[in-house]
Amino acid sequence: MHSTFAGQLKNFAYAVDIIDEESYQDIRDLILDYSRRVLDIDFTRQLVLSEVDGEQALMPYGPSIEGKYISISMRNNDGQLKTQAAYSLANDCPLWIISDDPEHLHLSEANAFKDLWKGATDIPTYRYPSGEKRDVPIKTSILIPLRLHGQVTGVLNFETQEHLEITKMAKAELKLIAEAISLMYGNMKNHRQSVNHTAKAIAELNNTLQHPLPKLTKPRLFLASSQRANGDVVEVIKAVLDEHFSDHLTLVYWKDMAQPGNINTQLLEVLGKCRYGICYLSEPIEDSNLYIDNPNVIFEAGMLHGRSEIGHKFPASWVPVREKTSNIPPFDLTSERMVVIERDEAGEIDNVDELKALLIKRFEMLLA
Structure with missing residues (x-):
């Protein structure tokens, strides 16, 4: 048996999984072309449910002929239905409207109407959908409710300047078209929602990447010291890290870096990748029991300090260490909680166990 256009259209609606807005518009154009050929239809429009001030309204789907469409409330202030499309939707009934006014066959002029369905x-009363020309002499308006999952979601409207008598074949064909439109419109809306959700999810992922992320590997800690720094302090720091934090931190000590190339460039690159740092600022002044801060270590400390601000893209936390007899620390570092090295008269660390306990506490605070 030969299948009609509407029958094939409905089969297509059931078979297709994804319909984007461009494809949906192409299908609507095919329906318009078909309805013009077989029924001399001048206008085919889909009216979808919307809202105006919290009340149900109808709005034509798609681009308007002149300017933009606006939603038309379904009811006036007295609660009466405003338009024939609103009547069709509210009563869930198809309409085949012609004039029942012998002196005025154009629907826009008629005082009475007849439903042939x-x-x-x-x-x-008859009203043109907002945004369309009002000088088109429409004589027949066909309205079919659109249902999706048991709910009326809009109205499919066919209009012509001809006086069309109703036929069983026309009713069946137009109902099939309405059913197919409902299925494809729901498909298109689901696809649009899926695309919007995907875009939102991608944006959220991108936003996540703009914030500090926890490393899946052990974070690195950079140990900065002067070439002439006292080895006893460096050894205590390394011992504490090895004994208590080897499972949590990877130590990067500049003296252990053996790659060929410019050491200063390498230091800056490695320092930028370290999440934590500890800077032993002091170096001894020759022929004295006094100490002075090394400029290079101060610079490295400044790099870590600059990344300690909340919200920094590549944050860092660090621990400053300096000798008690060092000169006054740089202004920017005075607010940092220093680990101060105290020495006895022989120049040895006054209390190694106390220093280790203090370093353990500071490292635990870094990792907390």
């Missing part, structure tokens, strides 16, 4: 009565 089911003989509906008390039909509201």
Whole structure:
């Protein structure tokens, strides 16, 4: 048996999984072309449910002929249905409207209307959908409710300047078209929602990447010291890290770096990748028991300090260490909680166990 256009259209609607907005518009154009050929239809429009001030309204789907469409409330202030499309949707009934006013066959001029589909009565006055020309002499308006999953979601409207008599074949064909439109419109809306959700999810992923992320590997800690720094302090630091934090931190000590190339460039690159740092600022002044801060270590400490601000893209936390008899620390570092090295008269660390306990506490605070 030969299948009609509407029958094939409905089969297509059931078979297709994804319909984007461009494809949906192409299908609507095919329907318009078909309805013009077989019924001399001048306008085919889909009216979808919307809202105006919290009340149900109808709005034509798609681009308007002149300017933009606006939603038309379904009811006036007295609660009466405003338009024939609103009547069709509210009563969930198809309408085949012609004039019942012998002196005015154009619907826009008629004072009475006749429904050829089911003989509906008390039909509201005819109104053009907002945004369209009002000088088109429409004589027949066909309205079919659109249902999706048991709910009426809009109205499919066919209009022509001809006076069309109703036929069983026309009713069946147009109902099939309405059913297919409902299926494909729901498919298109789901696809659009999926695309929007995907775009939102991608944006959220991108936003996540703009914030500090926890490393899946052990974070690195950079140990900075002067070439002439006292080895006893460096050894205590390394011992504490090895004994208590080897499972949590990877130590990067500049003296252990053996790659060929410019050492200063390598230091800056490695320092930028370290999440934590400890800077032993002091170096001894020759022929004295006094100490002075090394400029290079101060610079490296400044790099870590600059990344300690909340919200920095590549944050860092660090621990400053300096000798008690060092000169006054740089202004920017005075607010940092220093680990101060105290020495006895022989120049040895006054209390190694106390220093280790203090370093353990500071490292635990870094990792907390």
